Amino acid sequence: VKKISIRFFVALIIGMSVIMSVNAQNQDSVQIRKFFEEEFNRGKSYPYLDYLCHDIGHRLSGSKQAEKAVQWTYQTMKNEGFDSVWLQEVKVPRWERGKKETAFIFDGDRKMPVKICALGGSIATSQNGIKAKVIEVNGIEELKKLDPEKVKGNIIFYNKQFDKQAMSAGHAYGGTVEQRSRGAIEASRLGAIGIVLRSLTHSLDTFPHTGAMNYNDSITKIPACAISTVHAEMLSTILKRNPDAKFYFQQNCKKFDDAISYNVIGEIKGSEKPDEIIIVGGHLDSWDLGQGAHDDGTGSVQCMEVLRLFKTCGIRPKRTIRTVLFMNEENGLRGGLKYAELSALNNEKHIAAIETDAGGFMPRFFGVSVDGKILDKISTWQPLLEPYGIQKITNGGGGADIGPLKKQGTVLIGFHPDSQRYFDYHHTDADTFDKVNKRELQFGVVTIAGLLYLLSEYGL
């Protein structure tokens, strides 16, 4: 009899805990459904993005539009009635493109105009531009094997392409981006007078893609531009037939003293563990082409919107949740660095940080910076997010702006929407509001709000 009753009680307890956890999951799915209903019926993410793209436009750090974006997001979050909204001062680099660039290929008697743009941070050419023979290389490794005598006085043409077979477009980007970031340094080391970079995209079109590039103070600075992929193909074809063809470009960019700008922060205090903070972040700055719609207007408005959903749906989080709109991700990361610096200084405890900076496309997965028990715990929430697009929660993730928090033990989580079209628009004139699909943007909001809710309920 005793044995039976022990077994009975064990079975009862197991049964009850299963029922309780099923109940909790049911309740969670009901809460997340509330976010979905609100977002798809009365959501503001799309109108927010409309304003950001059309009324403010692109917003490079230190520009008038960046300042306007700071004031508008601050005021908008204030109006939504979050517990606190504040600005965090950040010194940012300031660079301007100046008058539009021009470029030509000289092939014998023919002179053909091509589309280029200066890379972000590049120096100008002289008023008269530069004109020289072109050495095409398939990436930096190939450049390094060249005889400096051959490179001297010429222009290096980086033409390494995106891997066509990479499933993730982000991985293809990762395989080529060093040409942009270090290309001018390595070319100058061998005596080149300028670089022209094949735009970083799978797409074959006439939009040049800008993006950050670096100099080394001990190596001569040379001007750097990106050429559209259509014109990169053209240049490469001509060079095969006529290695003496020349490239000309002229650009007028300028660097100014650092400017004062801000991270914009909104917060809802936790009801049970207010000292445990979870942030969602995107970056408010953008490049100075297009409207910074997918990069990272969509991430910025998603972050504002998730806090609004908590408020509007009447959900008081157990832990503190915070939206951080970082300034200067594109050309300095000063916002992300400042935020982590002040967090350490103020002894704040960030248990998790979610970053959305991969476009406003259909949600696919979340990537988590840690393995083991914490990842296992977060992974058990995947079925709750699956109805809105999240197919898996995997190891490996984070983001540029939240990266500096890692030292403080914060678990970093990257939001990964579908990557296939992101680099069609990335850092170009084509990154505009009309490229964003409203429903995809909204599904992103719901999955991020859902994950934020689960983190705030259960902690890590």
Ligand SMILES: [Zn+2]
């Ligand atoms: Zn971005």
